[in-house]
Amino acid sequence: MEFLEFLVGVEKLGGIEMKMRTESDVLVFHDETNRAGEKKLSGHILLFVPEKLRLFYSSSLFGEEEVELNPLKMLFSKIEELRRKFSAFHKFHFSEISGNKWTKIDEAGKQLVIFGVDALRSKGSNIFEKPLRCKIAVIFFPTPTSDILALYGGECRKEKIVRFNETILRMLLKGAVHYLYDEDNKVKILKIITDGKPYHRKLSEDRIVWRLIEQSLSGNLKKYVEIPLDAEILHLASDHRKYSKDTENYVYANMLQLADMLLGSVIQSCLKGIKWQKFSPDIDKKSIIAYPVKEMIDKRKRGKNFVHSGHYKSFAISEACIANGEWQFEDIMTKEIVINDDLNGMTLFDLEGMK
Numbered sequence: 001m002e003f004l005e006f007l008v009g010v011e012k013l014g015g016i017e018m019k020m021r022t023e024s025d026v027l028v029f030h031d032e033t034n035r036a037g038e039k040k041l042s043g044h045i046l047l048f049v050p051e052k053l054r055l056f057y058s059s060s061l062f063g064e065e066e067v068e069l070n071p072l073k074m075l076f077s078k079i080e081e082l083r084r085k086f087s088a089f090h091k092f093h094f095s096e097i098s099g100n101k102w103t104k105i106d107e108a109g110k111q112l113v114i115f116g117v118d119a120l121r122s123k124g125s126n127i128f129e130k131p132l133r134c135k136i137a138v139i140f141f142p143t144p145t146s147d148i149l150a151l152y153g154g155e156c157r158k159e160k161i162v163r164f165n166e167t168i169l170r171m172l173l174k175g176a177v178h179y180l181y182d183e184d185n186k187v188k189i190l191k192i193i194t195d196g197k198p199y200h201r202k203l204s205e206d207r208i209v210w211r212l213i214e215q216s217l218s219g220n221l222k223k224y225v226e227i228p229l230d231a232e233i234l235h236l237a238s239d240h241r242k243y244s245k246d247t248e249n250y251v252y253a254n255m256l257q258l259a260d261m262l263l264g265s266v267i268q269s270c271l272k273g274i275k276w277q278k279f280s281p282d283i284d285k286k287s288i289i290a291y292p293v294k295e296m297i298d299k300r301k302r303g304k305n306f307v308h309s310g311h312y313k314s315f316a317i318s319e320a321c322i323a324n325g326e327w328q329f330e331d332i333m334t335k336e337i338v339i340n341d342d343l344n345g346m347t348l349f350d351l352e353g354m355k
Contacts, residue, residue: 171327
């Protein structure tokens, strides 16, 4: 094993403390939802996938050594393997999960979510050769009232709504990079790829990207966050079958589908609730597929010990609202698992029968 490869997996060597810092050049994949959960909230997800990840290990004995990874390529390779294994060449879409019979397509969806959860690790990866250090940020918010929309420009309601959503998206992006990264873990945003064109027009680069660039130039963005002048928003249909396999768009479409599955799993875990019930005759497929995300989010319940988790600072999930003219934010926890009375000893996650 090469010495640098060995260093990636250790923090101490022969009693010598190893310090690590990272630099991530990321692509940000964006998806959204409407009328989620009992409160019918809207929501956005940002999935941060490094196209280039540099890890720097340093010590007084060895100096500084560098390892460079391509998490985007590593994650895409696993997704392609999954598609071949289960003949799952369809478009993954959480809201379209249905039926009572568990199929290999459902298993593929579950495995995709498991891959996504593992890709969020900063240490202790169970699937990838090395932790990919991907991250997600999710925000939910109520439909804006007429009074709130009156604060936004635009000649018609639909234009005011899209500007409201652009503001939310910009706040989410800024808050995410400030919280999920730090001085020892720098981030450079290369591009934002959004699923299709969800509004009557494209998302405005001026109102999202360039507002943040302006804040960076004025010192209102953390120094460990970089948004280059050529950063852009790419609107892309998320069906990978529309693109040639040897294109970037094919890779990006697969990542958009992963973002969709992770967002759906967050909604199921936090806004709807995971249900325990029999595999037969009725199963809750969405609960089965979303459960790995619930397990990850529940690590926050460890309190101070959460800092030792491989998922520490890998996700942020919150609900936002405007109260007294100001934005207020609250972390969202998972709902308690709903247990049916007629289980007869069977549990939802007796997954031996699902392998």
